[in-house]
Amino acid sequence: MNKLKFYSFLVFLSIGTLAISSCSKDDPQPEIDQEEVSNAKITFTEVERELHDDHYHYHEVPNGFQETITFDGSFVPSTEHFDLEEGKTYKMEVVTYNFQGQESQQIYVDRADIHQAGVFGFTGNNENNRFDLKENMELAYGDANGARVGITSYITVTEHSETAFNFQYRIFHLREGAKSGLTAADWNDFGKLSNAGSTDLSLTIPMHFVHEGDDDHDHDHDH
């Protein structure tokens, strides 16, 4: 009988231990995704470039073209068609917002050692249908202190595109030390940039590089 009591005690002790221990989950809490950018915008401002030795200087164009494309929470651009003119140079400035609605693009510049943007063109919905955008434009990084990040950059349309295409702007988060293997000339080398890190930000604009003065499209913006 004593033995029976002993075993019963063991069983009930074990069950009691299970019962009194924490058996219930915590209430979940919504997490503000710090990694995510809530929305973004890209502003194109017409500038003039002037050659100085081996580099250009950029000057404002009074009453020049300026337009901002915004991207909503689902990263859909505010326009379905956007034209840039052949022969012109544009300052391209990117602004990102964190989930508190504060501007967050400076963080890319502050960590210039692990960030570099690239610009790519592809047709249709398949990003892998990339074409050589260097045939149509030039890009120079314009960040302060020669940071070569691409939050600010200058693009010059050198050749019009036959049709509209997807103009993709990406900021890559590079592996430590990988940036030393990249140059400013790699801005359109997807393989090189992609293999050096991962994508932090990807914004796509339906773009058309048009002849100078060409405005035969039904746009929802003014030139």
Place this chain on the structure above:
Amino acid sequence: MFNKKQLSLFVWLLSVATGFAQSNDCILMISGRVIDADTQLPLSGVSISIMPGNLTIKTDGHGFYRSPSLCQGVYTLTFKSLGFENSMQELTLTKNETLHIAMNHGAIVLHDVEVVGHKPITKSTASISTLKEEQLEELRGGSLAQSLSRIAGVSMLTTGGTIAKPVINGMHSNRILILNNGVRLEGQQWGTEHAPEIDPFIAKSLSVIKGAEGVRYGADALGGIVLVNPAPLPIDRILDGEVNLVGASNGRMANFSGMLEGNIKNLKGLAWRAQGSYKKAGNIKSPDYFISNTGISESNFSGSLAYTTSWGKVETYYSHFNTEIGIYEGSHIGTISDIYERIKVGRPVEEGSFTYRIQNPRQRVIHDLAKLKVHKDFDNGASLDIQYAYQKNHRREYDVRLFESPTTPSLDLTLTTQTLDISYEQLKRNRWRTIIGTNGIIQVNNNKPGTGTTPLIPNYDSYNIGLYGIERYVGSNYELEIGLRYDYKYFDAAGYRYDYQHPNPDGSLNHLLYSGKRNFNNLSGSLGAVWHLNHSLSLRSNAGLAWRAPAANELFSDGVHHGAALYEIGDPTLKSEQGYKWVNTATYKTDKWSINLDVYAQFIHNYIFASPNPDSVRQTIRGTFPVFIYEQKDARFWGIDFDGSYSILRNLTYNVNLAIVRAKNTSDHQYLPYIPADRVEHSLRWSFALEKENTRWNNPYIQLAHRFVARQSRYEPATDYTEPPASYHLINVLAGIQYKLNHHRLGLNASIDNLTNRLYKDYMNRFRYYTHEMGRNITLRIHYNF
């Protein structure tokens, strides 16, 4: 599913075996128990010879023995055990007899005597493959999965060079069960990149049960079970110990482990053990380049305390596992177009360099396990086991982060698990062994807030209760087993996710509180038979039904899986998986031959897997990801595992190990992903005794092995980014020797893996898109027992 022919064959096999039993007229039996006369503790492994008849049997882990069927007559039983005086008993048998024996210590006290007292018994009709201590010594320094992969039919699912999960007959993660010192390991095993949290140095033997042993071990044991068994605690030793030192060239790995154990002289029956290990490795190197951020740092310790008496044993055990694992940086990718770009290159663009430094992405996992077990032996040959275990698994995964500090984890999960196992086992006089038992599991999973990332899986509670019964009949040359089990599981989850269905007018997304309560019921069963045709040949046949409830990620995940560039979405309506597995095993052992052949088939109803949804993509700030949704289909697995050796000469042995798995989604007639390709490994081992007498050097050996892994040609192009890698051949060399001095033993062995430094990729490596496997690796192992 089994066809009628297969079922008929099985029924016929059982009928033959049962018929054989009924035809036997000599049905008397001698049974009893053997104990140490000094300590009164049961003695396992005592050899008992019965004359006439020249029969030999052994005592089990609790000192019990039982003769085969005997006719009426006079018998002489001789009890022999190393370190004890032989005991001879004469008995006139006219009815079933019980004979208990107390053996006296001999004049020579040998420390090799196995006086274990209440050793756990793993008896089953299922096919069990075991790696013993001496085999494990040749594998020290590797992970648990690497060691297990020496068993035919067991392979690895790896994530880079640092994370490896065992795969049994094509199944892994939640479809296999790992028992760490008798406790089912409960971590976040749903993740393909989540390795088992076990220090391999704990194990003195590793066993794999390939059947669907759902009755005995509960839910999740669809593919098989891994038993991680420490050595039994000592009974009569003051102080013993063991030291292992392992160094490897690739990754410049250093691994140390130490163990002390003993008994307390003034407290008879009290035994203790303390064990610890430390591992440090840096970036591993493929033949051509270093793979960055593939270091590992691991520190583990464990302690046991047990009190053994003649009536039973009380045992406590605690283990702490702490690891930090670097994950190849190049695996963190953005979009599907990124992964295609990586595949084009197929390797890191930079040569890389060696460092021990681990940076993000990385994992930090701490797993604590504590158990209390009471074992009681009854005079009638019955025993009762009550085991309570508590586990806490703290997993933190650090990602490449944009805004947050690199020391803020992206995933911070704490899973606590309490298990209570009660089993009662009785060895009856009529040759039946009955096991009845119950298991209870309570699990609580919590995400720690403040990660700055929406959790991949929710917070949840889970309660399980299972009841089972197994009847086992041991005939003179055959065994039968039947089992039945009922399980109930309650699952209650809650979490937040983005409400993609109802975006705000500006496109922004709100958080949505989701919750789900699910109840799962399941009836499992098993049927097994063993037929010992003669001393050399045995046939086994086991059919089992096992089940598992869908895991939290399969029910509720909703997020980007960066390693695979997928957006995974769970389905809260998923039902439980039910697996019917039939394993047939032939074992043949002679002086020259040792052969084990497993042929198995498994049908899984409601097999859960993530399937691509070709018409759906999810746009995030990092780009576009293909959407994979968890769904259920029926699946079929079958395969062959073969393990054989032949002694060509007295000192020269040839061994071959072969595994073939075929798996299909039978609902859609499609191949399942991540099924191991056909593989064969064979080796020549030359081991010999040194001629010199009284030499302290002993057991030298050298082994040359060749492994061939075929290309996996059975895959679905639509579910993978690229075709599986090519087949490959590897040459490995192993050599070793032992030095003995009194009770001390020093073992030395060295191995060279990938001797030819071949550049290759393995289909079962989830990072095969970005990197190759490890290049040549020279490992030196020193093992010292005292």
